[in-house]
Amino acid sequence: MTAEPLELGVNSHILAAGKRVLELFASVQDAPEQFPLWSASDSVAARIQDPTAMPEHGQSLDDTLAQAVELMQQGLCNVSHPLYFGYISPRPHPAAVLGDFLGSALNQTPGAWRAGPSATMVEVEVLHALRSLFGLDPVVGRLPGGVFTGGGTLANLIGLKLAREQMHRQHPQTHRADGPGARIYMSREGHFSIAKALDVLGFAADALVEIDTDEQGALLPEQLEQRLAHDVALGYTPMCLIGVLGTTATGAIDPLRRIGELARRYNAWFHIDGAAGLALAALPEARRHMQGLNDADSITFDPCKWMFASFGVGCLLVRNGEMLGSSFWAGGPYWEERGELDTFKMNLYGTRQFRSLGVWCLLQHLGLEGYRQLLRNMTGATAHLRALLSADPAYCLIPDQQIMPVVAFRPVTANAESVARLVVLCQQRNLAYPSVLEWKGEVYIRVAISNYQTSTLDMERFKRALDGLVHELGFSLPRIL
C-alpha cells in the first residue's frame, strides 16, 4: 500500500495499526516467557554498522507498525520476563504505559498551563501524591514541590544546581563553578550520574570527594565527618552532601540522618539520590530505615525504576518549589505573562513530555495499597532468594541491609572469571538474566528484582538453574562426609 498521508478518515487506520501494538503488549504481559530474555539477530547487529536508509516512498500505517513490531522482536531485552534481573530495568506496568500513550496521543505538555491544563494539574497531583506516599513533609511556598525530568541524571543535575546556588549566596567569593575549593561529598557507591552532572555544572573532577563504605555499601559517617573537618580546615567549602538511598550495586541506604546533621553543621545542601530506592519508602517497614528523609533539601526519584513506569521519567522533589522558580527563568517575546502556572519556568526543560499521566494512572489503578502490594511482592521474592542462598553453603552473599530488592552472591569456590562465565551461560541458555558485579576486589552475581510479578517460585526455579550451572562448571563444594 502507498501512504496517503493527508487522507481523511484515518480512524480505521489508527485503530488497526494501534491494535497491532496493543496485542503485542498484551501478549508480552500475559506470557512474557514466550520471548527469550535477550536476543539480537545478526541483521540488527549489522544495521548498527550499516544503517538502512529510509524509503523515498512510504507504506500503510498498519504495514509500518507490523514492521516495527517485527523489528523489536529481533533485538529485544525482555524486561517483562520474571527472571530478568539486570540493572534496574522494570517490567513496565500497563497502567503507566497506557497513561503515557494517552498523553502522547493528545500531545499535551505539562510545561505550561496554556499548553496543557489537565497535564499541568496531573503533574501537580502526582508530585503531591509522591510526597505523601513517601512520608515527606508538606510543601513550603506556592509552587509545586518538585519537577519532572527525563530521568535521574537530570534530576541530580538540577539538585546540584540548586546546591551551587545556595553556596553562591552563602559564599559570594565562590561565585562561579570553579570558586576556590567547592566540595561535594558522596559515598564511593554513589551513581556515576553525579560525576556527570558536576562536570556539566563546570566543576573539576576533584570537587567530588568519595567516602568509603561499610561492608554493605553504606557510607561511613565517621569518615565523612573527619574529611569535612579536614577539608574545611584547609579552606574548602562543602557545597553539597549527598546521601544515597539504594545503591545500584547492593541497594544500600546511607545513614541519611547523620549526613543531614553534618550538612546542617556545615551549611551545605543535603541532596538524597533515591532514584531507585525512594520507592521503598512507600512501605512503613522499609521507611523505618530511611530516617532523615525530611532533612533533605532535594531528593531524586525515578518512577521508571521501582514504580514501573517505562524508561525516561524522573523527578526532583524539593521542600520549596520557589527555589526552582528562582533557579530557572524562561520567557520570550512570544510568551505573554498571565500569572498562570508555567512549570517550564522552574525546570531545565522548555516543553516536555507528559510522563506524569502514566504515574497518575498507575496510582489510580493500583491504589496506594495496591502499589505497596507490588513492592512487597518484590521484596518477598528477594527475601526468598536470600534465604535459599544463605541456607546453601555452596554460595556466599554480600551482606546487605535486606531492604531493597537487590541480592549479590557467588559460588564460594568460583573466581572472577568463572563467575562471569556462569552469568554468560545463564543468559545465553535463557535461564535467567543476572549481571556481573565487581565488589571490593571480588566478582559477584548481581540480581535486581524489578518485576512486580516475579514470584518465590521463580526464585526457586532460578536457584535450581544456578545449582545446575555450579555443578556443571565444577564449583561445588567438596562434600564433607
Added chain:
Amino acid sequence: MTAEPLELGVNSHILAAGKRVLELFASVQDAPEQFPLWSASDSVAARIQDPTAMPEHGQSLDDTLAQAVELMQQGLCNVSHPLYFGYISPRPHPAAVLGDFLGSALNQTPGAWRAGPSATMVEVEVLHALRSLFGLDPVVGRLPGGVFTGGGTLANLIGLKLAREQMHRQHPQTHRADGPGARIYMSREGHFSIAKALDVLGFAADALVEIDTDEQGALLPEQLEQRLAHDVALGYTPMCLIGVLGTTATGAIDPLRRIGELARRYNAWFHIDGAAGLALAALPEARRHMQGLNDADSITFDPCKWMFASFGVGCLLVRNGEMLGSSFWAGGPYWEERGELDTFKMNLYGTRQFRSLGVWCLLQHLGLEGYRQLLRNMTGATAHLRALLSADPAYCLIPDQQIMPVVAFRPVTANAESVARLVVLCQQRNLAYPSVLEWKGEVYIRVAISNYQTSTLDMERFKRALDGLVHELGFSLPRIL
C-alpha cells in the same frame, strides 16, 4: 471493580483499556474540531491549588483509563485542531505516537546495546536518516553522528558543553566555566534555552552577547563581526557562535555561512539551533536558504516540532560522535565493559526513553517524499495566509523570509491592547488559536502552522474570522472613496 494487580490473564484488560485510548486518539485525529481549541474546567483549575489525593484502593485498568480520558478532555489544549496556531505545538502524527507507544510497551532503552539491541540500532538509523534528509555530510569516526535528548534545551546544553571543552583545549587558561572572558554570541531572537543552558554550565549572564537583527529577525553579521573584533581586542575568548535556524517569533534564518566563517576565523565552536527550522531543510527549495549547515560543529533539532512527534524528543547532530564520547563518561562496578555501543557513554542521560522509534515509524510510513509533502502542505497554507493578508490593506505583516510556517501581522489601526484583545476573543470564541508577539516595540498576532493537515481553506476560514473581529472591534480602515 477492585484492582487485582497481580492477576494473570491481563490480556483482555490491556486490550479493553488500550482500545479506549486508541479510540479517543483516532477520533481526535479524524475530527479534531469536535473539541474546542482550548478548554479547562473549573475543577481542573481548582485541583492545581488543592490536589486530589490518590485513592488507597484501586480500580480496574479500564475504569482508570476511562477516568484519564475524561480528565484530559476537561483541560485540553487541542493541538490537532487545524486552526491551532500557538507557539510550535504540532499535531502529533499517528505513526510517531504509535511507534513511541510500542517502545514504551516493551520498555526498551537505546542507552545501551544490552538494554535494547533493536532500540540502539533504530536510533543509529534515525540519526543517519536525519543527516541524509537534511543534506548533512557523512559522519566522521565510528560513533553515531548525534544523540537523542528530551528536547531542544538539552540538545543546546550538550552542544554548548562541547563548545566549552573545545575552548578549554585551545585556551587552557580559561580552563573552567568562569575563565577570563569566555563569550557566546547569538542574535536577540535566539531561544531562551541558550541562556538557561549557559547558566547550568556555570557561565555568568554577561557571557552571552546578543547581536541585533534585521527587520526580519535575522542576525546582522556586520554587527557580529565588529563585536567579535572589539571583544577579542579586549581579551575576551569567543567560545561559541550560535546561528539560529528558524526563530520562534518569526521563523527567521540567520546568515549561517557568514557566522560559520567568523567562527572559523576566531577558532570558536559553531552551533546551529535548528530545533524548529532544520526540518525545512528536507525541502530543496528551503535548504537553498540555509547555506552553511555543514560548517556547523553541532546542530540542535527537535523531531517534536515540525517532524510531528509528540513533545519531548530532541537531538544534537554532530559531525564527529567521538566528541560526545570524550565529553561524557559513564560506568560502574555493575557494568562490565564488552565493547558494545552504549550511547549512555556519549550522552548526558543514563537510561533514556526510546523516542527514536516514533521518528523511525513516521519516516517509514510517510517515506521521505511523503514527509516533504506534509511540510509543503504547511508552507503552502502559510503562503496562502500571507497572500490573503498582504492583499488586504487592513493588515500589515512583519516582513519575513517566507520559508518557515510562521506569520506575524496586525490590523494596521490596532494598538497593543486591542491586538491582545483580538487574540483573546479569537481564542475564547473558538475561532482560532493564534498567540501574541511583541516585536520591536509593537504587538502582533503570531500564527505558527504546526499541523500538517491545515489547509488553504482553513486559512480562508481564519481570515474571515479575523475580518469579523476587526470589524467588530472597529479596527477597519476608513474606506477611501
